[in-house]
Amino acid sequence: MSNDVPGWSVEALHDGYGQMLREDTVLYDSQTAHQRLRVFENAKLGRVLTLDGVVQTTTGDEYMYHEMLSHVPILAHGAARRVLIIGGGDGGMAREVLRHSTVEHVTMVEIDAGVVDFSKEYLPSISAGAFNDPRLDLVIADGAAFVRDTDRKYDVMIVDSTDPIGPGEVLFTNTFYDHARALLNDDGIIVTQNGVPFMQGSELTGTMRAFKALFADWGCYLTHVPTYAGGPMALGWGAKSDAARATELPVLQARFAEAALKTRYYTPEVHKAAFALPNYIRELMP
Numbered sequence: 001m002s003n004d005v006p007g008w009s010v011e012a013l014h015d016g017y018g019q020m021l022r023e024d025t026v027l028y029d030s031q032t033a034h035q036r037l038r039v040f041e042n043a044k045l046g047r048v049l050t051l052d053g054v055v056q057t058t059t060g061d062e063y064m065y066h067e068m069l070s071h072v073p074i075l076a077h078g079a080a081r082r083v084l085i086i087g088g089g090d091g092g093m094a095r096e097v098l099r100h101s102t103v104e105h106v107t108m109v110e111i112d113a114g115v116v117d118f119s120k121e122y123l124p125s126i127s128a129g130a131f132n133d134p135r136l137d138l139v140i141a142d143g144a145a146f147v148r149d150t151d152r153k154y155d156v157m158i159v160d161s162t163d164p165i166g167p168g169e170v171l172f173t174n175t176f177y178d179h180a181r182a183l184l185n186d187d188g189i190i191v192t193q194n195g196v197p198f199m200q201g202s203e204l205t206g207t208m209r210a211f212k213a214l215f216a217d218w219g220c221y222l223t224h225v226p227t228y229a230g231g232p233m234a235l236g237w238g239a240k241s242d243a244a245r246a247t248e249l250p251v252l253q254a255r256f257a258e259a260a261l262k263t264r265y266y267t268p269e270v271h272k273a274a275f276a277l278p279n280y281i282r283e284l285m286p
């Protein structure tokens with residue numbers, strides 16, 4: 001289809017299905033070394049960031065994504081001190097991870113320095129000061145090369161990627177997951193952005209096939225982000241032991257209370273329930 005609807009941002013990520021968001025004010029539009037980056041203001045969603053025409057985050061619904069991809073592994077782990085974020089240039093993931101005072105170190109590996117600089121300026125509420133936290137080590141590098149080469153170890157690894165097209169593609173390969181496993185401590189957990197299964201089922205199946213071969217406990221859990229259109233979004237889960245997923249609700253409640261987080265999506269009850277999968281998603285499991 002033509003992506004040209006004057007005054008609207010048209011996303012045509014999926015075959016035969018699209019999303020349109022009105023651009024009330026365009027704040028930024030440029031080509032970085034890696035991708036086309038746009039930010040505009042929308043009446044319902046606030047500020048919207050698109051990369052190559054695909055919505056990456058909006059100030060209105062980003063919490064539904066960032067909270068679930070950070071608090072679920074960290075609170076399930078229970079003693080995560082070192083966290084690795086791959087991608088996440090807008091700083092929203094770092095913000096949520098750093099809200100845990102028990103986290104001592106975060107390495108964030110973003111391929112595109114342009115996204116970081118730009119997000120600080122145009123989407124300051126998303127990083128909310130995270131880039132100034134002394135616990136954060138921001139590395140501008142290819143995430144796949146970083147996981148291959150590093151000898152650092154982590155308790156939790158969060159893959160805050162784009163879809164597997166363009167620069168994000170390598171973050172969905174077996175080789176990448178294999179290297180990721182190697183940098184996790186014994187009770188380590190990896191979580192991944194795995195797309196909207198109703199639209200992107202084969203991506204989920206691909207990651208799950210890799211996780212099944214690599215992790216004692218593997219699967220996915222769900223969140224629902226309105227601007228990731230097409231149904232709930234799957235977040236991949238790979239853990240070196242099944243203890244983290246089995247953490248009982250009262251334990252999660254105690255950890256959540258102890259962390260004193262103020263959240264808008266995450267609750268310990270939502271955390272537990274997020275692992276319950278509708279059959280059409282279960283059927284995508286290898």
Ligand code: AG3
Binds near residue numbers: 163227229
């Ligand atoms: N990265 C995930 C974007 C995925 C969009 N995919 C989609 N609509 N299927 C978000 C970056 C936020 N830190």
